[in-house]
Amino acid sequence: MxxxxxxxxxxxxxxxxxxxxxxxxxxxxxxxxxxxxxxxGCSASVFRKVLDKKRIAIDDLKISADVEKSPDEANKIISIHLHFVVKGVNLKKDQIEKSMEIARKNCSMIRTIEDSVKITEKLEIVNLSN
Known part of the structure; x- marks a missing residue:
C-alpha cells in the first residue's frame, strides 16, 4: 500500500x-x-463465515463498538467492547456463542492487537417468530 x-x-x-x-x-x-x-469489520466477516459454514441462518447482525482511550498516552486505545446483536428464527444460544468463539480465534485484526488492546464482546440474541 x-x-x-x-x-x-x-x-x-x-x-x-x-x-x-x-x-x-x-x-x-x-x-x-x-x-x-x-x-x-473483521470480527463480523469471520463470524458470518462461521455461521454460514455451520448452516446457521440469521436475519440481521449489528455490532456496536465502544472505545476507551487512555487520557495519559496520546489517546492510545486501551479497550474495545463489541456488542453483537444477532437476529433470526430459532437461534440456539450455545451454537451462536460457540461460533463467536471460533470467529474471535480466526479474526486477524483481533489477533494482531489483543496483546495490547483489551477486546471484550457481548452477545445478544433476538429470536424472531416465524
Missing part, C-alpha cells in the same frame, strides 16, 4: 476506491475510527 500527503492528512488508493485519513474528521477518517472499524 502506498500513502500520499493530502490536504490535512494522507490518501491511499485501494481497489475499492480512495481512502482519506486525517486527524480532522472533516478531511478524512480518523485513524482510531479505522482501527475500530477494522476490528469490528
Amino acid at each position: 502506498d500513502f500520499y500527503l493530502s490536504e490535512g492528512g494522507v490518501r491511499t488508493i485501494l481497489p475499492f476506491g480512495e481512502l482519506d485519513i486525517s486527524g480532522n474528521e472533516e478531511l478524512g477518517y480518523r485513524p482510531f475510527q479505522l482501527m475500530v472499524a477494522s476490528v469490528a
